[in-house]
Amino acid sequence: MIDFRYHIVSIVAIFFALGAGVVLGAGPLKGTGSDLIQDQANIDRANLVAARDEITQLKALNKYHQDYEAKVTAGLANGKLTDRKVALVTMPNADGDLVNSVNDELQKSGAQVTVRVSVNAKLLDPGQRQLVEPLVTQLITSDITVPQDSTTYQRAGLILARGIAAKDPARTVDDNANKINSGLTSSELVSFKPSQFKDRATLIVVVAGKPATPAPANSSYADAVDFIEGLDEGSSGVVVAGTPDTAKDGGLLKALRSDSDATKIVSSVDVADLPAGQMTVVFALVEQTTGKAGQYGAFDAKDGIAPAAVQVKDN
The missing domain is CATH 1.10.287 (Helix Hairpins)
Known part of the structure; x- marks a missing residue:
């Protein structure tokens, strides 16, 4: 809608x-x-x-x-994620009201939001790459499988996913996760709310930030898209929630949807500032648990308004 x-x-x-x-x-x-x-x-x-x-x-x-x-x-998504653990990751310049609205809808769906992670601009700042690259290498633990052709920011996403999430349910924050989380926070690359948490999630919602003014080139989001792919690789699924502006040139969703590899595994919703869009975030998370991904919303969303499983009829 x-x-x-x-x-x-x-x-x-x-x-x-x-x-x-x-x-x-x-x-x-x-x-x-x-x-x-x-x-x-x-x-x-x-x-x-x-x-x-x-x-x-x-x-x-x-x-x-x-x-x-x-x-x-209202309430169509209630109970759809009962007993599921979800981590909420906010990108730099994410709108606080949008984050709270998505969080509220996740709570209504029955999900347990285990942690809210704020990604600081420093993590994705090209000028900080000399800090990020060695830190990423240092924080890789023996149980992380790193793809041979992965980029620095895909590995950064994998590392954060290891700290806050897991593919298997009922995983807690262990010594390796504590090492990663401590390293990322002490370097001021991310922050956690609460600062200490016990459970690791299986699913992740990423809230896109507001596009800068003037709008940057879509290629400027390459590292952010790689980072999100890393989060997906280290969890059971990722949905990126954004506003219409993020789906246009100069926005994160536009860049994500222009990457054919990313769209095979990561879902997105471009109207998450609307109640219907927030419910679609929940429906997309449910779809992620089946191994499927889709791009939903009102603006250049190739898979329609919501996952087919929740549509009354095919429009």
Whole structure:
């Protein structure tokens, strides 16, 4: 489902354009004898009224849409992740309200959120690579299988996954996990909330950060995508939750979805700021437990609005 507020943005743009036309018609040129300009001003005034009416209607429809989600479809994901342990990983510049909303939906689904991990910008800063590379090598434990062709940031994801997650359920934070977590926090690459936790998760939700301004090149997210792939390799599945902006040029989801290897294993949802999108994050996690991945949402989401298993019919 698409939030009508995304349509309102374009209508507001028309509103300002028409407003400029009205000002022109009522400004210094008024009374110059140009009937053509005056007629155009009258047309612009009429269009401006129509645009205002359309904005009012769209706002009413948007409120209905949100109320319907909150009061009618709410609860569809409840119980879908009962007894599942999930770690919540937030990328740099992630919106706090978005993180809290995703966390709340996970709780409603019955999942136990074992830890919230904040990835500091320092971890993905190209200028800090000389710190990250040796630290990653130092923190690799004997029970981590490192792919031969892996990058530094894929290995960093694997290491963090070893500290907070496992493919098998009922795994606790052991000595190796403590070593990794201590090394990452003392280097100020990540932080944990709570700082001490006992259980390791099997599933991971990554919350994408807001795109920078001006928008960076999609290639600038290559290390972040590698990092997320590493998280997936070391767990039973990863879903990346983002907003529409993150699915456009300059956003993490756009970069992720442009990587054919990543999309084979990692799922994404580009409307996680909406109640329906938060439920889709849960549904995508359930799908991850079956070994499948999909790209869901409203913007260039090749697999549709949600996993097929939860759709009433194929749209």
